[in-house]
Amino acid sequence: MELSLDRLTKHYGNKIAVDHVSADLKPGVYGLLGANGAGKTTLMRMLCAILESTSGEVLLDGEEITAMGAAYRDLLGYLPQDFGYYPNYTSEEFLRYIAALKGIPRHQAGKKAKELLEMMGLAHAAKKKLKAFSGGMKQRVGIAQALLNNPKILILDEPTAGLDPKERVRFRNLISDYAENRIVILSTHIVSDIEAITDQVFLMKKGKFILQGTIPELTLHAQDKVWELVVPQNESRRWQDTATVANLRHEGPQVVLRIISDTKPSEAAVPCCATLEDLYLYYFGDKETSSAI
Amino acid sequence: MHHREPKTSLKKAFDQTFSEEIYPERLRSEKFEETISICKSIVITEYNRSETIRREERTGFWQYLSDVFRFEGLPIFGLHAAALLLVCLNISFLAGEPAAIPVFMPFFALAAAPALFRSQYHKMSEIEAATRASGAQITLAKLVLAGAANLLSFTLLLWLELSIHACAVQTKQLILYVIVPYLTCMTLLLRGIRLRKYQNTFSCLPQIFGFSACCGVMPKVLPELYKASAVSVWFIAFIAFASFFIREIFYIADMRKRGKMYGIIA
Numbered sequence: 001m002e003l004s005l006d007r008l009t010k011h012y013g014n015k016i017a018v019d020h021v022s023a024d025l026k027p028g029v030y031g032l033l034g035a036n037g038a039g040k041t042t043l044m045r046m047l048c049a050i051l052e053s054t055s056g057e058v059l060l061d062g063e064e065i066t067a068m069g070a071a072y073r074d075l076l077g078y079l080p081q082d083f084g085y086y087p088n089y090t091s092e093e094f095l096r097y098i099a100a101l102k103g104i105p106r107h108q109a110g111k112k113a114k115e116l117l118e119m120m121g122l123a124h125a126a127k128k129k130l131k132a133f134s135g136g137m138k139q140r141v142g143i144a145q146a147l148l149n150n151p152k153i154l155i156l157d158e159p160t161a162g163l164d165p166k167e168r169v170r171f172r173n174l175i176s177d178y179a180e181n182r183i184v185i186l187s188t189h190i191v192s193d194i195e196a197i198t199d200q201v202f203l204m205k206k207g208k209f210i211l212q213g214t215i216p217e218l219t220l221h222a223q224d225k226v227w228e229l230v231v232p233q234n235e236s237r238r239w240q241d242t243a244t245v246a247n248l249r250h251e252g253p254q255v256v257l258r259i260i261s262d263t264k265p266s267e268a269a270v271p272c273c274a275t276l277e278d279l280y281l282y283y284f285g286d287k288e289t290s291s292a293i
Numbered sequence: 294m295h296h297r298e299p300k301t302s303l304k305k306a307f308d309q310t311f312s313e314e315i316y317p318e319r320l321r322s323e324k325f326e327e328t329i330s331i332c333k334s335i336v337i338t339e340y341n342r343s344e345t346i347r348r349e350e351r352t353g354f355w356q357y358l359s360d361v362f363r364f365e366g367l368p369i370f371g372l373h374a375a376a377l378l379l380v381c382l383n384i385s386f387l388a389g390e391p392a393a394i395p396v397f398m399p400f401f402a403l404a405a406a407p408a409l410f411r412s413q414y415h416k417m418s419e420i421e422a423a424t425r426a427s428g429a430q431i432t433l434a435k436l437v438l439a440g441a442a443n444l445l446s447f448t449l450l451l452w453l454e455l456s457i458h459a460c461a462v463q464t465k466q467l468i469l470y471v472i473v474p475y476l477t478c479m480t481l482l483l484r485g486i487r488l489r490k491y492q493n494t495f496s497c498l499p500q501i502f503g504f505s506a507c508c509g510v511m512p513k514v515l516p517e518l519y520k521a522s523a524v525s526v527w528f529i530a531f532i533a534f535a536s537f538f539i540r541e542i543f544y545i546a547d548m549r550k551r552g553k554m555y556g557i558i559a
Binding site for chain 1 (some may be wrong): 338349350351352356357360361363364411415416417419420421422423424425426427431551
């Protein structure tokens, strides 16, 4: 199974949301990393065939996905970034409703809904109305609906938003198990989630893939650009104003700063190993990373 | 049991297709191996493709319709019943005035609107559009249910008007007074959805109520239009609006068949 993006482009009037993006995706977990407005959601909508591209195409094993129609959507599980719910449905009813839309026969739908609620730790809330659910619980129902049809292509837009650390770990393990022989594409601002489960990462900026590769490959791009510097507390503010500070840690009267810089920021600075988060900060700078964690 | 030997069959076909003149003996073995390799890659690609899209058991349209009825039936039929009650109450005060019926037809068209726009209102459009059903099939199923509810409502309305009020006009006239405005309103509503822009969706509402107001004014301005002699005018209007409506339905059905999205998604 191979999902190919061939010069995929989307314009909204004069604004280019996705700009000639190409990639070949084989089974595995792919992470999409980028600042708000980088074009991740637009790209994901095109991958789900719910948004028509301005030019370019998405092919599954050489066949255009929009031409495949229902056959493609049969293979697809999708969790949008900003999704709603029918407040008067219970979580079980909601999953049965989505199962009906996915064409899953009733006798299978009930069983599958129960299984997924169990898997998501929501079995106790199966008969509870969605309007009474917390944000994290709704997010888990959203993930469950995406998995209902046992999809071969799973597209998750900000799947861990609203999940507490324990739920995030559970989700990451679930996706890692699930990804065997499947294509999983997820976008998130939470860099640690990407580091934990993805095989390959696409760094997206202004509608383009500016970098792609495995995490060790990508972090090489930020090597020799990450420094640690110990400064007195009264100098900490000045460094934060003038440099990209990835982290700040108080150690007694001093502050340890993790600085992203092309050049050695100070004689006292020592180089250190780059992480994906450092790379993100290196490419997106302070302004664009305001929403990143 | 007889086992077919693919390599022997392929060799035979190869020898039959390529004569000595095309591939001399010294090249034949090399070309034959090349042919085997190409055939293998074609078979593997096709196998992988069929494995990928191998279908699990899925429901057909009628089963799907029954599922939609399970979830959406009550609100659709309930709202139509409410619309019918409202219209009947109004008409009961206007006994002998069948010309007033077209004024109330938008209520029946709008009774389907909450079901049609429900997913947008609850931000469910994206999730629903990415399912096997897609926007078109969901809309079509809801329209079928709304159509069934309307059929019941109109039958009751006409029966009320004809038997209880002993309406003076002919049955066919009365049917046209009901159907023509209804088709007009539904066409405006579906066109609004099809154009896939929020402003178009909501702009159809003033159009529908504007049309309803015109219907209210028309018996006063053009009373001749409600006389038996004007049946042909109503019939022409029926043909015109039925064509528009059927065109919209065909468009949705075509989108459903092609598994395409329909309406506002994102």
